[in-house]
Amino acid sequence: MGTLVDDVGSFPLPKNVDRKVFDKAYALSRDAMMNGKDIREDEFLLNNFHKVTLESFKKKFSSGLDIVNYPQQYDGIKQVSDVIHKAMDAGTFQVEEKQAFLPEVLVISKEAKNLNEEFGKQVLLRVSLFGPMEQYLKEIGTVPYIDVLDNFAETVRRFAKNSILDSKHAKTKVVSIDEPSFGFLSIGATRDELCEILEKTFDFHGVTRQIHLHSPVRLPDLLCVKNIDVLSFEFAGSPKNIEAVSKRMLDEADKQIRVGVARTDIDSILAELQENGITKPTLEQLVEGKDNIKKRYVTAKAKYGDTMTFTGPDCGLGSWPSQEAARLLLKRTVDAVRGK
Numbered sequence: 001m002g003t004l005v006d007d008v009g010s011f012p013l014p015k016n017v018d019r020k021v022f023d024k025a026y027a028l029s030r031d032a033m034m035n036g037k038d039i040r041e042d043e044f045l046l047n048n049f050h051k052v053t054l055e056s057f058k059k060k061f062s063s064g065l066d067i068v069n070y071p072q073q074y075d076g077i078k079q080v081s082d083v084i085h086k087a088m089d090a091g092t093f094q095v096e097e098k099q100a101f102l103p104e105v106l107v108i109s110k111e112a113k114n115l116n117e118e119f120g121k122q123v124l125l126r127v128s129l130f131g132p133m134e135q136y137l138k139e140i141g142t143v144p145y146i147d148v149l150d151n152f153a154e155t156v157r158r159f160a161k162n163s164i165l166d167s168k169h170a171k172t173k174v175v176s177i178d179e180p181s182f183g184f185l186s187i188g189a190t191r192d193e194l195c196e197i198l199e200k201t202f203d204f205h206g207v208t209r210q211i212h213l214h215s216p217v218r219l220p221d222l223l224c225v226k227n228i229d230v231l232s233f234e235f236a237g238s239p240k241n242i243e244a245v246s247k248r249m250l251d252e253a254d255k256q257i258r259v260g261v262a263r264t265d266i267d268s269i270l271a272e273l274q275e276n277g278i279t280k281p282t283l284e285q286l287v288e289g290k291d292n293i294k295k296r297y298v299t300a301k302a303k304y305g306d307t308m309t310f311t312g313p314d315c316g317l318g319s320w321p322s323q324e325a326a327r328l329l330l331k332r333t334v335d336a337v338r339g340k
Contacts, residue, residue: 003301003311004066005334006174006258008212009128010316011056011071012323017048025049026074027082030103040110053107059323061119063330065312067173069126070104072316076130076178077138080159084135084152093151100158102127105165105172112170123170127163128212131177132156132201133187133194144189146197153200161204174310176210176232177201183215195224202227210258214315216244223253232258234314236296237265242303250307257304260314261296262333263288266321286321287329293336311337 013022025048029039039045056071072079079102080095087095105127108115115123132152140148156177164172177198187194202209202225212232213219219231231250235242242259250257263269266286273281301308313333317326334340 003308003337005064005337006067006126006310006312007060007065007069007330008176008178008260008264008313008316009069009072009126010076010318011060011073012318012320012326013073014052014056014323017052021048022052023074025052026103030082033101033103033106034099049103050107053104054111056323057104057108058115058118059327060330061115061123063327064334065330067124067126067310069128069176070102070108072104072128072318076128077135080130080135080156081139084139084155087155093148093155095155095158097158097162100155101162102129102159105163109165109167109170112165112167116169122168125165125170125172126174126176127160127172128176128178129156129159129163131179131211132197133179134181136187137181137185142185142187144187144193146189146193149187149189149193149197150200153197156201157203160201164204164206166206172207174208174210174230175204176212178212180212180214182213183217183219186218191221191224194221198222198225199227208309210310212258214238216241219245220249223249223255228255230256230258230310232260232310234260235300236260236263236293236314237268238314242300247304247307250304256307256309258310258312259296259300259304259308261300261311261337262293262313262329264314264317264320264329266317266319283322283325283328286325287332290332290336290340293333294339297337 029045029049032039039050060068083095083099135152136149160175208229210230210232211228216233233241320326
């Protein structure tokens with residue numbers, strides 16, 4: 001297959017949406033869905049979560065991405081940890097199967113037919129989730145309690161499994177487990193123990209299974225995980241990352257690669273613009289030009305060839321100043337990769 005363009009997930013809220021109101025609506029929507037209710041019948045949940053998620057997804061969909069991640073607008077860690085905390089109140093770290101779901105995916109599933117008709121094509125969905133190691137570092141720390149880590153792995157696996165849609169209107173093509181701290185902060189477990197934990201986490205089928213890292217330093221430690229199909233790392237904002245991963249390394253482990261080719265490090269971008277005297281940048285100034293994105297894509301493709309099956313922006317866009325700027329970056333990345 002050729003190189004597909006996807007995105008890592010997070011996306012800004014619309015300017016007219018208050019963060020606290022959205023977060024409240026998110027939590028209430030999840031509780032309502034857990035009890036089998038249709039949140040479209042509740043005006044507060046309809047307006048402050050359902051419509052926000054749907055309209056944000058449409059903006060991403062319209063950018064031309066091959067595979068679109070649901071708009072991750074709630075805290076990524078809390079998507080899972082909020083439910084883990086409820087399980088902990090009951091004396092376990094393992095979330096029940098029926099409670100392990102992402103409200104955003106349910107919204108897209110319910111609206112899939114309408115989306116299909118509006119855009120004239122099937123929704124190809126990417127689902128991102130913070131992984132068991134990231135959850136463990138936030139909840140427990142670096143001291144390893146393997147039984148607890150194992151429960152986190154099973155919980156994340158259940159969330160992933162329950163996010164796999166397969167209908168004529170919407171199909172989940174990629175599930176990505178995000179482990180941004182891996183390589184920077186480590187749980188004191190052995191390599192074999194971590195491999196077993198991730199093997200369990202990725203024990204689901206019917207989709208491409210990605211793991212997204214911010215640093216490739218310990219990427220070789222993940223080559224032992226048979227259930228991982230694609231390793232993903234950032235290149236645009238951290239050009240030296242590409243030196244740590246060779247095509248031979250991937251070929252020997254039968255792995256593919258996703259390389260980020262468009263910068264998303266908005267704080268650094270704003271600082272650079274300010275140094276050049278631009279204090280109120282336009283959308284065009286915020287988003288780097290297609291030539292830069294294209295150059296990185298060509299460099300990565302030349303190195304990895306057919307092993308590079310996915311590309312797109314480095315990381316999520318949740319901290320970007322507007323949805324319009326985030327959508328322009330997605331569209332410009334698509335156009336650069338496709339040579340438009």
